[in-house]
Amino acid sequence: MSLFRKKSVQHLISEAGAKGAGLKKDLGAFDLTMLGIGAIIGTGIFVLTGVAAATHAGPALIISFVLSGLACVFAALCYAEFASSVPVSGSAYTYSYATFGELFAWILGWDLILEYGVASSAVAAGWSGYFQGLLAGFGIHLPTALTSAYNPAKGTYIDLPAILVILVITFLLTQGVKKSARFNSIMVLIKISVVLLFIAVGVWHVKPANWTPFMPFGFQGVATGAATVFFAYIGFDAVSTAAEEVRNPKRDMPIGIIASLAVCTVLYIVVSAILTGIVPYTQLNVSNPVAFALNFIHQDWAAGFVSLGAIIGITTVLLVMLYGQTRLFYAISRDGLLPKVFSKVNQKTQTPLVNSWVIGIAVSFFAGILPLNKLAELTNIGTLFAFVTVSIGVVVMRKTQPDLKRGFTVPFVPAIPILAVLFCGYLMIQLPATTWITFVIWLAVGLVIYFLYGRRNSALNEANQSAEQAS
Numbered sequence: 001m002s003l004f005r006k007k008s009v010q011h012l013i014s015e016a017g018a019k020g021a022g023l024k025k026d027l028g029a030f031d032l033t034m035l036g037i038g039a040i041i042g043t044g045i046f047v048l049t050g051v052a053a054a055t056h057a058g059p060a061l062i063i064s065f066v067l068s069g070l071a072c073v074f075a076a077l078c079y080a081e082f083a084s085s086v087p088v089s090g091s092a093y094t095y096s097y098a099t100f101g102e103l104f105a106w107i108l109g110w111d112l113i114l115e116y117g118v119a120s121s122a123v124a125a126g127w128s129g130y131f132q133g134l135l136a137g138f139g140i141h142l143p144t145a146l147t148s149a150y151n152p153a154k155g156t157y158i159d160l161p162a163i164l165v166i167l168v169i170t171f172l173l174t175q176g177v178k179k180s181a182r183f184n185s186i187m188v189l190i191k192i193s194v195v196l197l198f199i200a201v202g203v204w205h206v207k208p209a210n211w212t213p214f215m216p217f218g219f220q221g222v223a224t225g226a227a228t229v230f231f232a233y234i235g236f237d238a239v240s241t242a243a244e245e246v247r248n249p250k251r252d253m254p255i256g257i258i259a260s261l262a263v264c265t266v267l268y269i270v271v272s273a274i275l276t277g278i279v280p281y282t283q284l285n286v287s288n289p290v291a292f293a294l295n296f297i298h299q300d301w302a303a304g305f306v307s308l309g310a311i312i313g314i315t316t317v318l319l320v321m322l323y324g325q326t327r328l329f330y331a332i333s334r335d336g337l338l339p340k341v342f343s344k345v346n347q348k349t350q351t352p353l354v355n356s357w358v359i360g361i362a363v364s365f366f367a368g369i370l371p372l373n374k375l376a377e378l379t380n381i382g383t384l385f386a387f388v389t390v391s392i393g394v395v396v397m398r399k400t401q402p403d404l405k406r407g408f409t410v411p412f413v414p415a416i417p418i419l420a421v422l423f424c425g426y427l428m429i430q431l432p433a434t435t436w437i438t439f440v441i442w443l444a445v446g447l448v449i450y451f452l453y454g455r456r457n458s459a460l461n462e463a464n465q466s467a468e469q470a471s
Contacts, residue, residue, distance in 0.1 A: 004101030005460050007335075009404055012088045012098060026178040027245050029252040029259075034185040035320050036239045036260020041191055041267065042317030044232020046310040047126050049272055050289025057225030058216040059276040062269055064225035065232075069265040071427055072233045074420030075387035076261045077410045078394045080254035083240040084407030085397075087249030090331030091240040091324070092386045092393075097335070099393040099400070106454055108389050109332045110446030114439075115382035116325035117359070119234060120318060121367035122379055124162035125149065127314040128367075131161050133288065134307055150369040162367040169318050170360030173326060176349045180319065187316045194309025195267055197302060198290055199274060205297040206277030216281070227380065227430035232268060234383050235317065236261045238324035250407025322363065326356045336459035337450065381431050381439045384424045391420035 027035075053061045082095040090097075093109035132147060148156035173180055215222060239256045243249050275284070278293045286292045288310065294303035330352045333342030346353040395414045397404065410416050455461065 002461065002464075003103040003455070005458075005464065006099075006101045007097045007460060009086050009098050009401065012086055012094060025245055025247050026176075027181060027242055027252070028247055029255040031181045031185065032239050032242060032246065032252055032256025033259045033263075034188045035181065035242060035323075036236045036256055037192070037263055038184045038188045038316035039235025039238045039320035039324075040233060040260060040264040040317075041188075041195065042123060042126075042232075042235075042314045044229060044234070045195070045268060045271060046130070046288065046290055046306075046313060048229055048231055049275060050284035050286050050292065052225040052228045053272070053276055053281045053289075054283070054285035056217060056221045056228060058213065058221070058281045059211040060215040060222045061225055061229070061272045061276055061281075063215075063222050064229050065265070065268045065272050067223070067226035067423070068230045068233055068427070069261075069268070071226075071230070071384075071387070071420065071423035072236065072261055073265070074416050074423060075391055076236055076257050078387075078391045078417055078420055079237055079240050080257045080408045081394055081406055081410045082390060082397075083243050083253035083257065084250045085404055087243040087246065087253065088331070090328055091237060091243075092390045093328060094331055095390060095393050095397075099396050100389075102337075102455075102458060102460060103450070104389075105335075106332075106337055106450045107443060107446060108386060109328065109337070110443065110449075111382050111385050112328050113325070114442050115234075115379055115386065116238070116321050116328060117363055117366070118382065119379040120166065120321040120325060120363045121162075121370060122231075123314055123317045123321060124166050124363070124367035125159060125370075127165055127311065127318060128159050128161040130288065130307060130310045130314065131165075134311060137304075137307075158368045160368070163364040165315070165318065166322070166360055166364040166367055169315070169322055170356055172319070173323055173360075174346070174349060174351050174353055174356050176351060180323065184316050184319055187312050187319075191309055191313040191316060192263075192267075194306055194313070195271060197309075198294065198306055199267075199270055201299050201302045202274040202278050202293060202297070205299075206274055208277065210277050210280050223426070224430050227427045229268075230380050230384070230427055233261070233264070234379060235320060236264075237383065237386065238320050241324040241327040244327075250405075254408035322356075322359065325359050325363070326352055329355045329359060334459070336457045336462065337454035378435060378438060381428060381435050384428045385439075387424045388421050388428075391417040391424070 049061065052064060057064045086095055086098060088094050091112065093105055093112055096108045097105035132142060144155045145157045146160040148159050150157055172183060236257050239260065243253055246252050275289060275293050279296050288307065291303040291306045294306060329338065329342045332338045333340055342355040343352065344354055394410055394417045398413055
């Protein structure tokens with residue numbers, strides 16, 4: 001039964017607020033909404049929309065975004081309830097500790113390490129592509145060997161720009177959460193302006209004939225497209241990792257999670273409609289579809305702004321993903337399931353310094369050598385698994401702790417959590433078999449680490465043993 005030992009919500013909150021151990025409470029609802037938008041709008045809209053339209057969904061990409069958005073909306077409501085009830089770092093990992101017990105918490109924490117780490121690497125690879133395109137516009141070209149992931153056949157060995165941007169963002173994160181949030185908010189406002197620019201310019205060049213045939217690959221293509229563009233929504237869950245640094249989490253966490261997702265869903269649907277209305281879907285299999293569409297209608301000046309906005313947009317995604325990863329490591333380490341060095345907080349900046357640099361170096365390594373498509377697929381399956389677990393957790397917590405004070409409550413329980421599980425489960429089934437195999441191997445490695453290190457060094461285990469000795 002020790003595998004399923006739980007932490008009470010009250011214990012989690014008091015532990016997070018212990019003197020000298022906690023993180024600085026500097027964030028409000030606006031900061032959280034900006035963090036969410038910063039994490040969501042990026043590689044998905046600037047890179048994956050074209051591929052999904054050309055190879056999977058066609059003009060019905062709009063429906064793909066609606067399907068993915070529904071899965072996220074249902075899951076977001078569940079996250080909002082947990083984040084307002086358990087305002088502690090660690091996101092779904094921490095919620096699982098209180099709901100399902102230590103083993104499930106570790107499995108989910110290990111899964112989230114995959115999600116945030118691989119997502120950061122994938123985003124950095126996308127950033128590198130746009131950045132090199134911008135340099136090429138000025139006649140600057142990096143040596144081929146340093147331009148992309150390891151592929152001797154193409155003469156590429158390492159993605160140097162991807163590595164460097166991760167190290168720069170890591171440095172920024174070690175300077176304090178308020179500085180990072182302020183930087184993120186400025187970048188997000190620029191990014192939204194660029195997306196609105198595309199909408200304002202592109203809407204006048206839409207040709208309804210391009211929307212025919214609307215569903216060229218059938219509904220299966222739309223579903224596969226939804227599983228692909230799901231990557232475009234990943235990020236709102238990273239907002240919940242900031243719970244411990246929020247001034248009024250019961251009010252602000254639900255606002256940040258739901259507002260950021262709502263804004264991004266509307267923008268995605270409008271952009272995908274205009275994109276497929278401007279360019280025939282068969283021509284959209286490019287790495288920069290939004291800028292390509294503007295070039296297609298000879299609005300080159302706007303395309304230049306969009307390319308710059310894409311670089312800024314992808315930078316903010318990277319910032320929030322790396323932030324989420326460091327706070328996850330912090331929470332797991334504080335529980336003793338990872339070495340304590342990951343939960344040491346620098347007194348000057350009140351950030352987990354060693355933790356941040358270890359993660360930054362590890363993520364930069366994978367960004368430098370692994371291709372973007374494999375990274376994106378692994379990120380999707382890890383995120384969907386977390387969404388399913390959190391959604392089930394809301395139903396369990398309602399039964400086991402009905403009197404818990406909740407700043408926000410999911411309506412129509414258990415209907416909405418069940419819909420979240422069904423939508424997310426359906427999208428998981430659409431992912432390739434190789435992604436599933438890699439995911440299972442990753443979880444198996446995690447179980448080995450838990451039984452060799454985590455179970456024995458668990459802070460909850462030590463507390464229980466001390467209580468037994470005292471009695």
